[in-house]
Amino acid sequence: xxxxxxxxxxxxxxxxxxxxxxxxxxxxxxxxxxxxxxxxxxxxxxxxxxxxxxxxxxxxxxxxxxxxxxxxxxxxxxxxxxxxxxxxxxxxxxxxxxxxxxxxxxxxxxxxxxxxxxxxxxxxxxxxxxxxxxxxxxxxxxxxxxxxxxxxxxxxxxxxxxxxxxxxxxxxxxxxxxxxxxxxxxxxxxxxxxxxxxxxxxxxxxxxxxxxxxxxxxxxxxxxxxxxxxxxxxxxxxxxxxxxxxxxxxxxxxxxxxxxxxxxxxxxxxxxxxxxxxxxxxxxxxxxxxxxxxxxxxxxxxxxxxxxxxxxxxxxxxxxxxxxxxxxxxxxxxxxxxxxxxxxxxxxxxxxxxxxxxxxxxxxxxxxxxxxxxxxxxxxxxxxxxxxxxxxxxxxxxxxxxxxxxxxxxxxxxxxxxxxxxxxxxxxxxxxxxxxxxxxxxxxxxxxxxxxxxxxxxxxxxxxxxxxxxxxxxxxxxxxxxxxxxxxxxxxxxxxxxxxxxxxxxxx
Amino acid sequence: xxxxxxxxxxxxxxxxxxxxxxxxxxxxxxxxxxxxxxxxxxxxxxxxxxxxxxxxxxxxxxxxxxxxxxxxxxxxxxxxxxxxxxxxxxxxxxxxxxxxxxxxxxxxxxxxxxxxxxxxxxxxxxxxxxxxxxxxxxxxxxxxxxxxxxxxxxxxxxxxxxxxxxxxxxxxxxxxxxxxxxxxxxxxxxxxxxxxxxxxxxxxxxxxxxxxxxxxxxxxxxxxxxxxxxxxxxxxxxxxxxxxxxxxxxxxxxxxxxxxxxxxxxxxxxxxxxxxxxxxxxxxxxxxxxxxxxxxxxxxxxxxxxxxxxxxxxxxxxxxxxxxxxxxxxxxxxxxxxxxxxxxxxxxxxxxxxxxxxxxxxx
Ligand SMILES: Nc1ncnc2c1ncn2[C@@H]1O[C@H](COP(=O)(O)OP(=O)(O)OP(=O)(O)O)[C@@H](O)[C@H]1O
Ligand SMILES: [Mg+2]
Numbered sequence: 001x002x003x004x005x006x007x008x009x010x011x012x013x014x015x016x017x018x019x020x021x022x023x024x025x026x027x028x029x030x031x032x033x034x035x036x037x038x039x040x041x042x043x044x045x046x047x048x049x050x051x052x053x054x055x056x057x058x059x060x061x062x063x064x065x066x067x068x069x070x071x072x073x074x075x076x077x078x079x080x081x082x083x084x085x086x087x088x089x090x091x092x093x094x095x096x097x098x099x100x101x102x103x104x105x106x107x108x109x110x111x112x113x114x115x116x117x118x119x120x121x122x123x124x125x126x127x128x129x130x131x132x133x134x135x136x137x138x139x140x141x142x143x144x145x146x147x148x149x150x151x152x153x154x155x156x157x158x159x160x161x162x163x164x165x166x167x168x169x170x171x172x173x174x175x176x177x178x179x180x181x182x183x184x185x186x187x188x189x190x191x192x193x194x195x196x197x198x199x200x201x202x203x204x205x206x207x208x209x210x211x212x213x214x215x216x217x218x219x220x221x222x223x224x225x226x227x228x229x230x231x232x233x234x235x236x237x238x239x240x241x242x243x244x245x246x247x248x249x250x251x252x253x254x255x256x257x258x259x260x261x262x263x264x265x266x267x268x269x270x271x272x273x274x275x276x277x278x279x280x281x282x283x284x285x286x287x288x289x290x291x292x293x294x295x296x297x298x299x300x301x302x303x304x305x306x307x308x309x310x311x312x313x314x315x316x317x318x319x320x321x322x323x324x325x326x327x328x329x330x331x332x333x334x335x336x337x338x339x340x341x342x343x344x345x346x347x348x349x350x351x352x353x354x355x356x357x358x359x360x361x362x363x364x365x366x367x368x369x370x371x372x373x374x375x376x377x378x379x380x381x382x383x384x385x386x387x388x389x390x391x392x393x394x395x396x397x398x399x400x401x402x403x404x405x406x407x408x409x410x411x412x413x414x415x416x417x418x419x420x421x422x423x424x425x426x427x428x429x430x431x432x433x434x435x436x437x438x439x440x441x442x443x444x445x446x447x448x449x450x451x452x453x454x455x456x457x458x459x460x461x462x463x464x465x466x467x468x469x470x471x472x473x474x475x476x477x478x479x480x481x482x483x484x485x486x487x488x489x490x491x492x493x494x495x496x497x498x499x500x501x502x503x504x505x506x507x508x
Numbered sequence: 509x510x511x512x513x514x515x516x517x518x519x520x521x522x523x524x525x526x527x528x529x530x531x532x533x534x535x536x537x538x539x540x541x542x543x544x545x546x547x548x549x550x551x552x553x554x555x556x557x558x559x560x561x562x563x564x565x566x567x568x569x570x571x572x573x574x575x576x577x578x579x580x581x582x583x584x585x586x587x588x589x590x591x592x593x594x595x596x597x598x599x600x601x602x603x604x605x606x607x608x609x610x611x612x613x614x615x616x617x618x619x620x621x622x623x624x625x626x627x628x629x630x631x632x633x634x635x636x637x638x639x640x641x642x643x644x645x646x647x648x649x650x651x652x653x654x655x656x657x658x659x660x661x662x663x664x665x666x667x668x669x670x671x672x673x674x675x676x677x678x679x680x681x682x683x684x685x686x687x688x689x690x691x692x693x694x695x696x697x698x699x700x701x702x703x704x705x706x707x708x709x710x711x712x713x714x715x716x717x718x719x720x721x722x723x724x725x726x727x728x729x730x731x732x733x734x735x736x737x738x739x740x741x742x743x744x745x746x747x748x749x750x751x752x753x754x755x756x757x758x759x760x761x762x763x764x765x766x767x768x769x770x771x772x773x774x775x776x777x778x779x780x781x782x783x784x785x786x787x788x789x790x791x792x793x794x795x796x797x798x799x800x801x802x803x804x805x806x807x808x809x810x811x812x813x814x815x816x817x818x819x820x821x822x823x824x825x826x827x828x829x830x831x832x833x834x835x836x837x838x839x840x841x842x843x844x845x846x847x848x849x850x851x852x853x854x855x856x857x858x859x860x861x862x863x864x865x866x867x868x869x870x871x
Pocket of ligand 2: 037040041107108109112113114
């Protein structure tokens with residue numbers, strides 16, 4: 001007779017068993033995901049101080065592994081905020097440990113990415129990871145560690161402390177992993193290019209296993225304003241969050257509880273809401289029964305008068321930087337960008353930024369080049385499932401005289417405290433009607449601008465052609481009429497040609 | 509005395525053509541020089557502006573005008589071509605050289621003035637005709653097709669190198685080609701008292717062999733199908749200047765009829781021109797009536813023949829009872845006959861019997 005055994009597994013164990021949901025599906029995906037997770041941590045680390053990031057990535061060959069896989073050493077160095085020494089082991093050796101569980105826009109969200117990369121390296125090469133970091137104070141710390149998968153705890157193998165004479169600040173992460181770089185190469189290079197596009201203030205340097213150097217240089221030191229941390233908006237809460245807030249709250253009545261723990265809820269709104277939901281303002285939140293908490297959540301979602309969430313917890317790139325990034329990486333003839341006003345889905349604020357670029361070095365592919373971004377991260381996989389692609393396909397481009405055979409690139413960037421990713425792998429955005437509408441409106445705006453550009457250019461072309469025709473024929477009319485009239489001197493047609501030019505200029 | 513006066517007509521006309529061409533140049537030159545886009549106005553040749561004038565018995569252009577303006581980008585190319593054509597015509601006329609339509613087309617290329625095709629250059633020449641009211645032969649531009657003439661008429665050349673030389677048009681048994689030299693010649697003297705125009709070369713040769721010119725005191729003209737403009741103008745001159753009647757013999761079918769009609773009343777294509785018609789010329793045969801009366805061997809009319817007959821029936825040039833009657837008979841008997849059909853009665857029958865009868869009938 002079979003019998004069932006029950007056991008508990010750790011978070012590390014869970015993600016170890018399910019590493020494909022975090023993007024570590026196969027040797028080529030894994031190497032891409034590792035680079036990406038570490039680069040994103042570094043970008044976050046620099047941006048949180050509002051310093052233009054300087055990131056150096058080196059991937060070097062370290063030996064054969066399987067038939068198609070090799071062992072590589074990955075090293076990522078940044079000039080970011082650094083990790084305080086006591087947090088280094090957990091930040092890099094304990095799954096679901098992080099500093100980004102706050103309500104503000106950041107690339108990292110789950111407390112998972114960097115560890116998944118290290119974990120993957122550990123299970124494929126059995127080597128420890130080395131983390132060197134300094135917050136710019138007097139010392140630099142280096143840890144050699146492994147992850148105890150069963151217990152989800154860092155295993156510290158070695159620890160070194162150096163005097164920080166130069167006052168260096170930043171972090172260096174280095175570990176070995178198995179992978180297939182040559183398969184992953186196109187995606188990795190594309191990743192750097194697109195990252196450079198939406199981080200035009202960053203210097204990115206990549207040295208690949210063949211020793212080739214790829215450099216993406218910043219074109220500006222200007223950076224978007226860093227996001228502010230924010231409270232949860234009433235429309236976005238769930239029972240779990242309510243329970244957590246009730247547990248930690250120091251307030252003993254509902255009025256204060258609402259006023260102090262929720263975004264955009266003041267005295268008046270709180271009172272109105274309590275009246276609407278028939279809850280006494282003096283009720284102690286700690287006394288709410290489970291049923292009452294569920295009801296509270298429902299009423300919060302039903303109440304129509306909460307102001308929409310404020311967007312200062314978001315950090316969109318902004319039209320100026322977006323334009324700079326597109327010009328720098330795509331070198332188009334024309335670019336139009338547009339930042340939508342903040343909007344919300346399910347209580348989460350978000351901002352859509354879109355861009356359209358035409359001509360120049362953009363290739364003609366027979367279809368639009370699509371660039372998707374979320375919180376300044378390029379999304380490179382599962383394009384077909386992404387909401388942006390669905391919206392792009394639903395726009396009637398012909399109305400704007402834009403056809404897929406033109407050299408056109410379209411860019412969609414969503415910023416949110418909670419990007420509606422479909423998976424932990426952060427590769428594509430779910431189809432939310434609010435998001436869809438914003439993307440569609442943004443695309444229409446830039447499409448109109450492109451249309452205006454194209455018509456203007458057609459006019460300029462036409463005027464140039466016109467001038468060409470006039471310059472070809474008027475002198476002949478002058479020549480033959482002079483001969484016919486028996487005149488020595490040709491009539492002066494410069495004035496007429498000038499008027500053709502002026503006529504053309506008026507038109508544009 | 510008589511001769512001197514006529515000669516000056518030809519010379520006067522040449523001068524007039526040259527002056528008009530020069531004036532056109534001056535007009536355009538001055539507009540340009542004053543800083544205006546030059547423009548040229550001319551009567552419209554669109555079908556809505558072509559009318560049949562029963563008074564002058566030919567098609568004429570109405571009052572509608574078109575303006576070619578060099579400001580208009582679509583007009584610019586044809587405008588330039590027109591100016592070039594005027595310039596080229598002036599060169600031809602002043603140097604007393606001639607050119608064919610084909611030559612014009614190729615000459616343009618020497619001036620980087622390419623025409624898309626022959627048709628385009630022909631159209632521009634027609635424009636120039638319309639602007640100035642002279643026909644292209646007056647600018648010394650001639651079509652390829654040539655017709656011929658034979659008979660007792662002495663002419664005097666005006667072309668360079670031949671000035672003052674005379675020729676009697678019986679001097680060559682094949683006839684003399686009606687080319688630029690002949691069309692610009694003066695008439696010196698003749699004993700003929702009529703002109704007989706013939707559609708086909710075979711019959712023309714037969715008539716010469718049979719001494720029709722002597723027997724009937726006639727100048728024979730071969731139209732070689734539809735008569736070229738130069739020939740139509742020449743027939744008119746014979747009619748006007750020698751003051752003798754013109755008789756036309758064609759095949760007995762709608763196409764033959766129309767060859768005669770174009771000599772008499774002109775074509776819509778030349779509505780912008782005068783002096784190409786001979787309104788008093790007579791169509792002497794072969795009529796539908798002749799087919800019946802002479803019991804000629806025939807072919808059935810085919811579909812296009814019938815269609816053409818219905819068109820002619822409505823054509824204002826055909827409103828005369830004789831034409832209407834013949835069209836009706838064609839439509840009734842549904843047959844047609846060629847001039848050669850008379851050979852069934854022997855080779856000389858047409859000259860001995862038919863011709864005198866018809867000349868008498870259409871006198
Ligand atoms: N280069 C770095 N500089 C400074 N701090 C870092 C760096 N890399 C990681 N950290 C810290 O380690 C924590 C864990 O990083 P990790 O990538 O595992 O998770 P995350 O970035 O918070 O979320 P996500 O799973 O979305 O990546 C981060 O929250 C951050 O505090
Ligand atoms: Mg991370």
